[in-house]
Amino acid sequence: MQNWIAKRTAAFDSSGIRRVFDLAAKLENPINLSIGQPDFRVPDAVRNACTAAIEADKNGYSQTQGIGPLRDRLQSDLDARYGHEDRSVFVSSGTSGGLTLAMLSMVDPGDEVLFFDPYFVMYPALIRMVGGVPIAIDSYPDFRIDCEKVAAKITPRTKMIIVNSPANPTGVTATREELKDLADLAAANNIALVSDEIYSAFMYDEAFASPAEFNPQTIVIDGFSKSHAMTGWRVGYVHGPSEIINTMLKLQQYTFVCAPQPAQWAGLQAIDIDLSQHIADYRRKRDMIVDGLSDLYELEVPGGAFYAFPKAPRTSGAAFVEEAIAKSLLIIPGNIFSARDSHFRISFAASDETLQRGIEVLRALAK
Numbered sequence: 001m002q003n004w005i006a007k008r009t010a011a012f013d014s015s016g017i018r019r020v021f022d023l024a025a026k027l028e029n030p031i032n033l034s035i036g037q038p039d040f041r042v043p044d045a046v047r048n049a050c051t052a053a054i055e056a057d058k059n060g061y062s063q064t065q066g067i068g069p070l071r072d073r074l075q076s077d078l079d080a081r082y083g084h085e086d087r088s089v090f091v092s093s094g095t096s097g098g099l100t101l102a103m104l105s106m107v108d109p110g111d112e113v114l115f116f117d118p119y120f121v122m123y124p125a126l127i128r129m130v131g132g133v134p135i136a137i138d139s140y141p142d143f144r145i146d147c148e149k150v151a152a153k154i155t156p157r158t159k160m161i162i163v164n165s166p167a168n169p170t171g172v173t174a175t176r177e178e179l180k181d182l183a184d185l186a187a188a189n190n191i192a193l194v195s196d197e198i199y200s201a202f203m204y205d206e207a208f209a210s211p212a213e214f215n216p217q218t219i220v221i222d223g224f225s226k227s228h229a230m231t232g233w234r235v236g237y238v239h240g241p242s243e244i245i246n247t248m249l250k251l252q253q254y255t256f257v258c259a260p261q262p263a264q265w266a267g268l269q270a271i272d273i274d275l276s277q278h279i280a281d282y283r284r285k286r287d288m289i290v291d292g293l294s295d296l297y298e299l300e301v302p303g304g305a306f307y308a309f310p311k312a313p314r315t316s317g318a319a320f321v322e323e324a325i326a327k328s329l330l331i332i333p334g335n336i337f338s339a340r341d342s343h344f345r346i347s348f349a350a351s352d353e354t355l356q357r358g359i360e361v362l363r364a365l366a367k
Helices: 007-011 016-026 044-055 068-082 094-106 122-129 147-153 176-188 242-252 261-270 276-293 317-326 352-366
Strands: 088-092 112-117 133-138 158-164 192-196 219-223 236-240 344-347
Touching (some): 007 122, 016 317, 068 261, 094 122, 147 176, 158 176
Antiparallel strands (some): 088 236
């Protein structure tokens, strides 16, 4: 049976995040600061919209591009925001589905794709899956976008740059100036710029900015998973130049087919939900982490998302995480997201009680 397994799979290992989840299942009353999803409920109006769609028998396939009302609303909002002559949108099976289709649509074997280290674990995996060459750009110690470093990595084989702001795992948000410089650099070199904006709702200090504001050829991937606690519903959306969007749609027909239809109706309802109280709560949780740890840990203040990425004291990130797990604290080693093994990721998408317990353990471990 071994010869049935495709050779391409040899380059992949099970996600280290999943291994921590497996450990969590074995611990009694763990302090879980590892989960990358909100701890609040899906809003009632969104749940009700999904239930109503199911009861109305809207359970079959939708059009590949998504249900008309959701696409029309998204398109209207995008036109109002960007005013681009050529910006189309379709509904994807989550942002992961959108990322997969972007890779399949634009990256040929041997093409190089640039992204920033630390990175979301899926980026290098998807690049390799389609035969591309992942090129990581080190952003330590402050996790900022340095366009001189980006320019130094560009070669004739560079096809795409991926940017993620607010970022997983660091929570760092790019400035408007950084995004403009990156957008201009991509345009000047005829390189596709893909912006992963799944955490765009979680901004704590500044207004959100997108590179699509500066480069109309930017492909944007977004969705409802994080903003509305709909991680299991698998409904996202992608917008960009129509030629790229149409190519992604063509491939969606043969892969994901469509996003789950009831979840699309829920997504339509989600657009109008007021998230301000959740964002305020998460800003307060961010402050709990920063106030509780910054005197003992090297820590860049997260401007968005719901992660912090402190440097491990004394030892490697992986060894430190083992110490934490021995104290029933679940965090993620930084080498899951990076070529370096010096940091660890905290998710503050947790109850205040859980955060306080986690802070107490981390303070004890740092001394």
